[in-house]
Amino acid sequence: xxxxxxxxxxxxxxxxxxxxxxxxxxxxxxxxxxxxxxxxxxxxxxxxxxxxxxxxxxxxxxxxxxxxxxxxxxxxxxxxxxxxxxxxxxxxxxxxxxxxxxxxxxxxxxxxxxxxxxxxxxxxxxxxxxxxxxxxxxxxxxxxxxxxxxxxxxxxxxxxxxxxxxxxxxxxxxxxxxxxxxxxxxxxxxxxxxxxxxxxxxxxxxxxxxxxxxxxxxxxxxxxxxxxxxxxxxxxxxxxxxxxxxxxxxxxxxxxxxxxxxxxxxxxxxxxxxxxxxxxxxxxxxxxxxxxxxxxxxxxxxxxxxxx
Amino acid sequence: xxxxxxxxxxxxxxxxxxxxxxxxxxxxxxxxxxxxxxxxxxxxxxxxxxxxxxxxxxxxxxxxxxxxxxxxxxxxxxxxxxxxxxxxxxxxxxxxxxxxxxxxxxxxxxxxxxxxxxxxxxxxxxxxxxxxxxxxxxxxxxxxxxxxxxxxxxxxxxxxxxxxxxxxxxxxxxxxxxxxxxxxxxxxxxxxxxxxxxxxxxxxxxxxxxxxxxxxxxxxxxxxxxxxxxxxxxxxxxxxxxxxxxxxxxxxxxxxxxxxxxxxxxxxxxxxxxxxxxxxxxxxxxxxxxxxxxxxxxxxxxxxxxxxxxxxxxxxxxxxxxxxxxxxxxxxxxxxxxxxxxxxxxxxxxxxxxxxxxxxxxxxxxxxxxxxxxxxxxxxxxxxxxxxxxxxxxxxxxxxxxxxxxxxxxxxxxxx
Amino acid sequence: xxxxxxxxxxxxxxxxxxxxxxxxxxxxxxxxxxxxxxxxxxxxxxxxxxxxxxxxxxxxxxxxxxxxxxxxxxxxxxxxxxxxxxxxxxxxxxxxxxxxxxxxxxxxxxxxxxxxxxxxxxxxxxxxxxxxxxxxxxxxxxxxxxxxxxxxxxxxxxxxxxxxxxxxxxxxxxxxx
Numbered sequence: 066x067x068x069x070x071x072x073x074x075x076x077x078x079x080x081x082x083x084x085x086x087x088x089x090x091x092x093x094x095x096x097x098x099x100x101x102x103x104x105x106x107x108x109x110x111x112x113x114x115x116x117x118x119x120x121x122x123x124x125x126x127x128x129x130x131x132x133x134x135x136x137x138x139x140x141x142x143x144x145x146x147x148x149x150x151x152x153x154x155x156x157x158x159x160x161x162x163x164x165x166x167x168x169x170x171x172x173x174x175x176x177x178x179x180x181x182x183x184x185x186x187x188x189x190x191x192x193x194x195x196x197x198x199x200x201x202x203x204x205x206x207x208x209x210x211x212x213x214x215x216x217x218x219x220x221x222x223x224x225x226x227x228x229x230x231x232x233x234x235x236x237x238x239x240x241x242x243x244x245x246x247x248x249x250x251x252x253x254x255x256x257x258x259x260x261x262x263x264x265x266x267x268x269x270x271x272x273x274x275x276x277x278x279x280x281x282x283x284x285x286x287x288x289x290x291x292x293x294x295x296x297x298x299x300x301x302x303x304x305x306x307x308x309x310x311x312x313x314x315x316x317x318x319x320x321x322x323x324x325x326x327x328x329x330x331x332x333x334x335x336x337x338x339x340x341x342x343x344x345x346x347x348x349x350x351x352x353x354x355x356x357x358x359x360x361x362x363x364x365x366x367x368x369x370x371x372x373x
Numbered sequence: 374x375x376x377x378x379x380x381x382x383x384x385x386x387x388x389x390x391x392x393x394x395x396x397x398x399x400x401x402x403x404x405x406x407x408x409x410x411x412x413x414x415x416x417x418x419x420x421x422x423x424x425x426x427x428x429x430x431x432x433x434x435x436x437x438x439x440x441x442x443x444x445x446x447x448x449x450x451x452x453x454x455x456x457x458x459x460x461x462x463x464x465x466x467x468x469x470x471x472x473x474x475x476x477x478x479x480x481x482x483x484x485x486x487x488x489x490x491x492x493x494x495x496x497x498x499x500x501x502x503x504x505x506x507x508x509x510x511x512x513x514x515x516x517x518x519x520x521x522x523x524x525x526x527x528x529x530x531x532x533x534x535x536x537x538x539x540x541x542x543x544x545x546x547x548x549x550x551x552x553x554x555x556x557x558x559x560x561x562x563x564x565x566x567x568x569x570x571x572x573x574x575x576x577x578x579x580x581x582x583x584x585x586x587x588x589x590x591x592x593x594x595x596x597x598x599x600x601x602x603x604x605x606x607x608x609x610x611x612x613x614x615x616x617x618x619x620x621x622x623x624x625x626x627x628x629x630x631x632x633x634x635x636x637x638x639x640x641x642x643x644x645x646x647x648x649x650x651x652x653x654x655x656x657x658x659x660x661x662x663x664x665x666x667x668x669x670x671x672x673x674x675x676x677x678x679x680x681x682x683x684x685x686x687x688x689x690x691x692x693x694x695x696x697x698x699x700x701x702x703x704x705x706x707x708x709x710x711x712x713x714x715x716x717x718x719x720x721x722x723x724x725x726x727x728x729x730x731x732x733x734x735x736x737x738x739x740x741x742x743x744x745x746x747x748x749x750x751x752x753x754x755x756x757x758x759x760x761x762x763x764x765x766x767x768x769x770x771x772x773x774x775x776x777x778x779x780x781x782x783x784x785x786x787x788x789x
Numbered sequence: 790x791x792x793x794x795x796x797x798x799x800x801x802x803x804x805x806x807x808x809x810x811x812x813x814x815x816x817x818x819x820x821x822x823x824x825x826x827x828x829x830x831x832x833x834x835x836x837x838x839x840x841x842x843x844x845x846x847x848x849x850x851x852x853x854x855x856x857x858x859x860x861x862x863x864x865x866x867x868x869x870x871x872x873x874x875x876x877x878x879x880x881x882x883x884x885x886x887x888x889x890x891x892x893x894x895x896x897x898x899x900x901x902x903x904x905x906x907x908x909x910x911x912x913x914x915x916x917x918x919x920x921x922x923x924x925x926x927x928x929x930x931x932x933x934x935x936x937x938x939x940x941x942x943x944x945x946x947x948x949x950x951x952x953x954x955x956x957x958x959x960x961x962x963x964x965x966x
Contacts, residue, residue: 118931125947135948137954139947139953142949198527224454227600235442238442258892259890267916268914273890275895285907286908323600335596335597338593341589342586345582357578
């Protein structure tokens, strides 16, 4: 009776563990052959930062499209560019704004440079891979969307996002959820239409199209104006590539872009641990039961009264 | 209580009173005192007065957190999504509670029956630590009532936190089971004890697996933030191992600290077997802790070498890192070694306090202090601090209440 | 929901202008003024003084590229259109689509792998970049309402004017740091 109990317990534990591992690794295998690289026909947006005049029309369009709360200041109030959050940093995305425009005064550039910030819709999103309720989804169209009805509110996605994008509705006591740009998936992208911000921009700073086409386009533009553009398309390779990509005439690290993110998706930094999990689950039980038998054998030899 | 005992008071140690009749549960809860005596004792204890003050301030704020939301008690930081609730409540408390599986392994697996007097304290320290880590988690989660979602509603099995959730949950039940014997003795249900005893090996092995994985997983959680945690506290290949190995000495050191506190403040509840063995066992734990410490130290150095982070040691962050390593690792390691060599239990106890401080510092450094090292430092909201103190006080209250009653520090005298 | 969608569609159909031929008065070699209003949504139409601008611009090609038959000013365009290539229409809207990112437009571009003008600007972008680019360089007016006044719908869109948030409503809660 005793033995059966013990064995069935171990078996159960192993089986449970193995399922976890199996699902875990199969997902890894999917992401496999190194880089997932994104869905072949996924859409993207190419942002030419040099064209932005900082009118904030995109912010207004986003606010209306997504039904976000009334802003603290009118969208034609340009004083927001001087606002600083903690640490002297510019405004960032929040529960009330899925996109914000930041202003950078760059030395040697005649006019300030404006930078639009929103979710970059990674090919292999860190938020998605870190979510323990599988709330996030990368759609074939390229958007990273989420199911707020299953969000528990652990905020690991906010820890994981290398771009500091997801916000959280801390102000809500009963239904706080993650808040971020979904590339207007529900209302536009799904139907083949560009996000509201793209369409609202008077300067056509943003070009909407297939990600692969946009990349060619970006490099064509750079090669046509090599004196103007920095020879980098930000988002082409960063953390495995993003759907939103950027062109600039000043080095990206001077306008708040992190140029040290590497080309590997964030999940690749976690794989060493994930690979270790199945080993522990399979080796540990045998190893430690073995230890137990060994130490008990000594006992048994030492004193004759048999116990186990 | 200590003074009461010196005046001749004898606490409950068996089912039967001196006169042969059985203790009722109520009497057991009152520690064998009359209600009047019991409350008089509680009032005399200055520590209880401190607790009353903490609850007077803390409880309304804790309730307020659930009425007004996290925005009311924290700075609602998007850059620092995790604050003290997890920084302290999860990342510090869980390693300090590793004593459960350590003692289970030592006694049940390796057959070191000489550690028996302290085994239950180790198990209890583990159980309560995890229980309150979950409490802290519940305070921190945006929608705590969805805690079971990762288990049954929407599964994200490839996420590290998924492992943490499952493992902590199953391990908690393991620990409850492991403590059933203590509870059943006290309540007088011998059958429950027998049942658990029959599967204690399975429970213990499960405990080791689950502990290895979730202690490591807590570290692996930070591998999602390679650019955010300072490189000296971050190592993609070794993070989980650092967290796991440090949890080993953290758990053992915490056990020494707690046993020291019981020796000081709850002597009345300890029996001879416990008190007489404590110094010897402390040195045994010290030995284990020093082995884990040296392993930890070596892998920390390997971690720096692997990523070639030596240059960071010369910066301000490097100095802070050296402080953590010297005070939290090197000094305890030295003192533990000296203590073992000279059989000096007091020195081992001092080392344990240092090691516990060191591990707390390490986890807070990883989760809060060096997190976003390139941005700015978030200072938690005062209400956040008050809630942490309140919940932690509750942990102490429950801990003390269990120790005072159940046969953890003393051996139950079974009916013949 | 439907109502909002409609507004959004309208907004998406974009805020500006194109050249309704009806509202033109002709000068010697072009219209005197042009009413640019086909995209008007949040702003009123722009009354563009074409005659004045022909006086300021060094060449028609400055705005009309090669379409008037003159040599283009951009050397990159000159690689193909050196001598100019007179087009059937010189109106902005006849080449620059008002829906540059529509599925049809994207498909058209995709189906023609030899197409060079893959990222031809949409109409709104063409207007603004042309006007604003030159105005910034030459010191012309650059404010939004310097060229077109914003209407009530636009005020609502920008939460400005009578739709401006009241200070109490914007009290600093929830705005994390």
